Amino acid sequence: MKETQEQTVPVRRLRDDLAFLDIVTEWDSLSGYHQWKAAAVVPATFRPRPVERYVIAVANQKGGVGKTITSLELGLAMVARGKRVRIINADPQEASLTSWVPALYPADVAEADRYTLTDVYYERCTLAQATWSTRYEGLFVVPSHPDLATVEKEVPTGAETCLRYHLREVEDDFDVTIIDSGPSLGLLSVSGLVAAHDVVIPVQAASALDIKGAVALYATIHRVQSRMNRDLRVAAVVLTDFERSSLAREIGAEMAKAFPDALIIPARTCVDIGKAQMKQQALREFSPNATAVQDYDQGAGVLVEGRAA
Template sequence: MRETQDLKVQVAPLSDDLAFLDIVTEWDVESAYQHWKTGILVPETFQAASFPRVVAVCNQKGGVGKTTTAFELAMALIAHGLRVRIVDADDQEASVSVWLRYLLEAHPEDRRLNLRDLFFDAKVKLAEVSYPTPYEGLTLVPSYPDLADVNAKHPTGTDTCLQHHLRKADDVDVTIIDCGPSLGAMTVSALIAADDVIIPVQGASGLDVRGAGALNRTIATVQERMNPDLRVAAAVLTDFERSKIARKIGGSLARAYPGAVILPARTNVKIGEAQLAKEPLRLFAPGSTTVLDYDKGARILFGLGAAA
């Protein structure tokens, strides 16, 4: 791993007396709306992840909160003392590499080594494209827009490239792959490498639920042909506000993924401000409901302490 940061920020755990959502075992779509209380659905059959773990944050639709989900889950995990790597598999400018871009701008000599090199140069190792961040326990594999070459040119070994590199890595507890808004070769490579999939869906968008069909077919194909142990661990209702449509979407996700956690991530206007400030929301607005939801989601998904 390249040493590029001298000062480290220690991310602290949150207090348990904050306004976390309750855990429920069924998503309520039957009671009168005025009596409905939002909760995090954790099916009785759900099993917390073991370590090490590779998680792909994936949805073929853009603007659903994939990067926020990947980054804030990572921040919650390092606050609990875990070592986390984020792999930026999104060639858009609105990606986690941009959120942490100052890390790379401070070291322009390292720009040539990024995720694209891992696919196009068999001699490049994962450690050579993994960079420390200012946050204790968090490393980043960055990307640039030319990562799109992977989908366009499909170099030899694309499908199993990430699996090949990540299965040999023992320097982190959790790898989170922030996928791009397509179901191309890069996303397939992430799904083949992953143990779990987390699917962000906007809490007020019925089109996002309908659009999940293509992703489900891709997941099923990967399970059938390349990665039979891949599971959908969670669906995240991003920009969540209590409403009839959000309640209905949550019910649809619960039916589509009966073994998955359904995590409402309550809306927060400060997410955009945090991105402009190039800070994680967890540090920019530590008491916000969005931060609380991702923190509790991380505890549930990975069995960290008391999540109830």
């Protein structure tokens, strides 16, 4: 991995006087609707992972649920807490993390040597050689391109355990690696689950169909747990595009019931996400006071430190 300090933007902690959500231990399903307000759920049973080189897979088989913004904003919130963070873009779609936060390649690196995740799976390079700086100081990315889809079709030898090998068994200097999975439960997503300690599941708070996607993902997680990664757990559910409504309340209750030991993080809706993407800026940079930024920051704090502040 070659680093460049070109155009780097420091990532600072948020002010503590912003409108953070209250922290509770259970999702409120009993109060009258007019008394009910959204809160971040931290179950009494939740514990942060006491591991070095912490690996998180952000996954859901359904597209458009907010996997990429969840990966990016959690990653930056962890950078703000002094962590050295890498995001692996395991989504072969063109409109993915690589387009939003592109890699910064050093001037002396030839185009042929600008390795991506595809090269890692085909053993043309190591994961370290495919890891590049971004515009954010402390945040690095393993980019992908549409050719990553060939991994699903050709299945290179050892593909299911490829990321696990590089992340768990090879010397590495990242505190946190976040795997931004694609919109399917194919080989690439399974490979991420095999490598991860924890799973974060984004679910749209305005779509009851996303509950079915989360159930299908849980079945895949269970298979991975039983066969290849016994320590894998669902650490958090992020309710994306969250607005106060009866449906959002019901979806939150269903997720809390399905994953009783997981964080439930409402990520409030934000109209600036699309604008931030167009400018190739993270929401945290483009609109640092957005409530969604605060929500992701709060969730990241609990995941890595066991506390929101």
